[in-house]
Amino acid sequence: MDVVSPELNSILPDEIMDTEAMAMEEDPPAETPAPSSHSAAEPAQVPMETEVPEIVSLCPATAPTQKTEALTTLTATDSTLCGISAGTQLVVTSSSSAGPKMATGTVAVTTAQPGSPVVGQSVAKIPAPFAPTSPANHQLIINKVAADGKSPAAAVLKQEGQKLLVTGLSKTGQPIVLALPNTWSKPATSQGTGTDVKTQPTQFKVVSAGTKPVIGVQAVSSANQLLGSSSPLQAQQLKTVQITKKTPVSTAGPMITKLIITKALNNKGLTSQATVTPVVTGRVLTQTTPVTPPRTITIGETISTTPQSLSSSSSSNSKVAISPLKSPSKVTVAAQPPNSPQKPVAVPLNVALGQQILTVQQAASTSPAKAGSSQSTAQTVKPVQTVAVGGVNTPQFKTIIPLATPPNVQQIQVPGSRFHYVRLVTATTGNTAQTANASTTTNPTTIQPAKPMMMNTAAVRMSVPIVPAQTVKQVVPKPMTSAAQVVSSSQTQQRLIMPAAPLPQIQPNLTNLPPGTVLAPAPGSGNMGYAVLPAQYVTQLQQSTFVTLASSSGFSAPSSIQTQARLPLNGLSPSETTSRPRKPCNCTKSQCLKLYCDCFANGEFCNNCNCVNCFNNLDHESDRLKAIKACLDRNPVAFKPKIGKGKEGESERRHSKGCNCKKSGCLKNYCECYEAKIMCSSICKCVGCKNFEESPERKTLMHLADAAEVRVQQQTAAKTKLSSQISDLLTRTTPAISSGGKLPYTFVTKEVAEATCDCLLEQARKAERYNQPQTVAERLILEEFGHCLRRIISSAAKAKTDCSINC
DNA sequence: GAGTTTGAAACT
DNA sequence: CAGTTTCAAACTC
Structure with a gap:
């Protein structure tokens, strides 16, 4: 199964998409193939690059070195699960041996009690059939592991409808509920029958499906692979939940949901088994704090997150941004300390930022996808909200934004990963009511009335402070007492990808995508959406208070937050673009949804424009996305800056296509070359060009x-x-x-003026009387006027002095 | 400010 | 791919 359609693959940058390398680095080689029937047919799984593996870690920050070790991987072959950490560690894995219809899997959840490190110990071993699940019954219940963490029975999986319940994962013992979508009925063919978790203290999440171990918490059912777990976190605890659904290669329509990105590697290298990746998308509601009710994560839900759920997610950390950088880093949004007031997170981020949203047709199910989780460094690790929503047959959106403004944003660095993860720090004060709502997000009615969403399906919106990418890198994790929260997932996902580095550093293709770009999934296949935000957005939005991440569902977002997000203007650096105000457009017929509109062409929303019937705004997200897609269909590089670097030896900057001027001589602003202050090049087709050196x-x-x-x-x-x-x-x-002082001019009373005029007239008469030339008369008058002024000023000054003395 | 010119984008 | 139309910005008056 292809996690990402070829279309998406072609569009998305390799750096982002290539997760294999990262997975290889992070994941220990699988010693034995997964026991699934498909495993034999397929080679090693290619882990799907998931920058946002859903990881739930309850461990305090550890030293960087520890971080590396902290990451543990689960191999499909291993049936043993070891959750362990000095701190609270949660490992949940479910693999199904897979019968096509019956789901069997192992789920291990361990929670090491604080102060009792059990590193290296396998806490629990759960037989593969441990938590059998049927399509009809998709509920897994994970109980808190015994204090010693060795009890096999520590983790309990129960089938309850389509929910996966993880309870007692944290010190607080707050249960985490994962709800599986009803659609999650297909038998999972995941290979991993068992999971082996090697963890260091304060470690977390490791999930592997297929031959390659994958870090992260993963639950695999026969029909689906899903899991998400969240648990209360201590300060600086990182919770990552990776939700992935694996399906046999043969199965059609599998969806992969990743919290963070990803482009599937070439399908060629994927094995049917492991790679599988139909990911169940849904909501995850987790209760992270003792006070708060358990949170439930529903995966695979059509309309996933309601505003409440989002708000709950606000309490939870959302990992939204992936940005490839030279140095791998993961930035995740961290939840704010419990006591910190919760900020409203209702702003549509994608729109505000003009992120690119790519709806990608999901590749054939034959290509296996392997979800890979990246290791996060302890330093950066803090309660993280990872939101990964994967939807079946629904567009997924991944939002990755380098966000940073402490304390709301924290960076998570993932060794070997070229992506930045941003941890959104939000208040964890989510109340029970919110949680309840979140859990009931399946009910559309629970969704708060919101502005028209991009998609009819689930949406997640978060507002996060945006800071320059550079700032993001410098973000220092702050202790958090609130548990990390799991992100909700839905069939329709919206992803925002905002490279922390300039797009050119990422990949040229990515620059082709305008914000809000949606790659529509092929009919009958799953959809994945990517919201891609160039780093420029970050810099351009520095002055913006909040950036809103939005997905198509019902989060109401204040329209007022419609933030301008700009792509770099042709040939101009972001700073240049930001330094000067954008010209308002005057479109009347294009609805600002065609490249005629400069705003649209630059990836911006119309703001303070003079356009008529404008659709280039938050209120017309769907139309805008369609328009973007249409433009990309016509020209894949439609949104790529036209002024780029020329060939070697040529001008530093030149028009990518060249102009076609015929009458202007390329010396007027009609000419795009001239307008960009560059000379025409050999690729121009202009006639009578005068725009040369x-x-x-x-x-x-x-x-x-x-x-x-x-x-x-x-x-x-x-x-x-x-x-x-x-x-x-x-x-x-x-x-x-x-x-109370009087200025000289205040003495120019009517009487004074009349007296002055009399003096001037007298001079005029005098000049006339002596037959003086006019010039002399004028001079005499002017001189007299000067004398009058001096007398007035002198009188005023004297009066003021007298007043000051007397008073 | 209205009207014209221009060339890119969109369409056929 | 070429020709035509549409469109909005640039320009002129």
């Missing part, structure tokens, strides 16, 4: 332009100086007025 016309224009610019600058400087002087004058005179 030696062109006298061009030089003349440039000189004129330069001169005009200088004049403008001078005028601006003069105005500024004048304004400053006036301001200074007012400042100095104000005290005199306020203190």
Whole structure:
């Protein structure tokens, strides 16, 4: 099964998509193939690159070195589960041996009690059939492991409808409920019959399906592979939940849900078994704090997260952003300390940021996908909300945004990962009511009325402070007392991918995608959506208070937060684009959904424009996404900056396509080359071009332009100086007025004016009387006027002095 | 500000 | 791929 359709693969950057390398690094080699029937047919699983493995870790931060070790992997072959950590560790794995219809799997949940490290110990071994689940009955209940963590019975899986219940995972003993979607009926063919968890103290999550161990908590049922777990976390505890659904290669329509990204590797290398990846998407409601009720994560739900669930997710950490960088880093959004006030998280992020949303047709089920989880460093590890929603036959959206503003954002670094994870720190004050709502998110009615969503399906919106990518890197994890929260998943996912680094560093193809871009899934196949946000967005949005992540469901988002997200203008650096205000468009017929519209072409929302019937806004997300897709269909690089670097030896910047001017001589702004202040190149098809280096016309224009610019600058400087002087004058005179003092001009009363005029007339008569020339008369009048003014000023000064003395 | 010109985008 | 139409910005008056 292909996790990502070829279309998506072609579009998404390899760096992002290539998860195999990362998985290889992180995951120990699988010694034995998964016992599934499919395993033999297929080679080693290629882990699906999941930047956001759902990981639930209850462990305090550890030293970096420990972090590396902390990561444990579960091999499908291992049936033993070892959860262990000095701190609270939760390991949940479920693998199904898989019968096509009956789900059998092992689920191990261990919670090491604080202070009793059981590193290296296998806490629980659960037979593969331990938690059999049937399509009809998709509920797994995981009980808290015994204090010693060795009791096999520590983890209990129960079938209850389609819910996976994880209870007693944390010190607080708050249960985590994972609800499996009803659609999650297909038998899982996951290979991993068992899981082996090697954990260091304060370790967490390791899940592997298939031959390759995958870090993260993973539950695999015969029909589905899913899991999510969240548990209360101590400060700096990281909870990651990876939800993946695996299906036999033969099975059609499997969906893979990853919390964080991903592009499936070439299907060629994927094995049917492991890779499987139909991922169940749904909601995850987790109760992380003692006070709060258990949270339930529903996977595979069509409409997943309700606002409440989101809010609950707000309490929970959401991992939304993946951004490839030179240095691998994972940034996740961390929940705020329990006591911290919960911030409203209702802002549609994707829209606000203009993120790219890619709805990708899910590749054939034959390509296996392996969910890989990345290891997070202890330093960065903190309560993390990982939201991964995978939907079956529904678009998925992944939102990855380098967010950072402490304390709300924390960075998680994942060794070997080139992506940044941002931990959103949100208040964990989610109340029971919210939790309840979240659990009932399946009911559309529970969804708060919201603005039109991009998709009719589940949506998740989070508002997070945005900071420059650089800032994100510097984010320091802060202790958190609130448990990490699991993200809700739905069949329709929206993903925002915001590279912390400039797009060029990521991959050129990614730059082709405009914010809000949606790659529609092929008919009959699962959908995956990606919301891609270029790093430029981050910088451009620095001034924005919040960035809203939104997916299609019913989170109501304040329209007021419609934030401008801009892609870099052609040939201009982000700083340049941000430094000057964007010109408002005046579109009347295109609805601002065609490239005629500069706003749309630049990946921006219309804001303060003069357009008519504008659809380039939050209120028309779906239309906008369709338009983006249409543009990409016509031209895959439609949203790629037209001004790029030319070939070697050529100009540093040149138009990617060249212009086609015929009448303007390429010396007017009609010409895109001239407009970008670059010369035409060999690829231009212009007629009568005068926009070349030696062109006298061009030089003349440039000189004129330069001169005009200088004049403008001078005028601006003069105005500024004048304004400053006036301001200074007012400042100095104000005290005199306020203190009752009189300015000289206040003495120019009617009488004084008349007297002055008389003096001036007298001078005029005098000049006339002596037949003086007009010039002499004017001089005499002016001199007299000067004398009058001096007398007035002198009188005023004297009066003021007298007043100050007397008063 | 209205009207014209221009060339990219969209369409056929 | 070429020709035509549509569109909105650039430009002129």
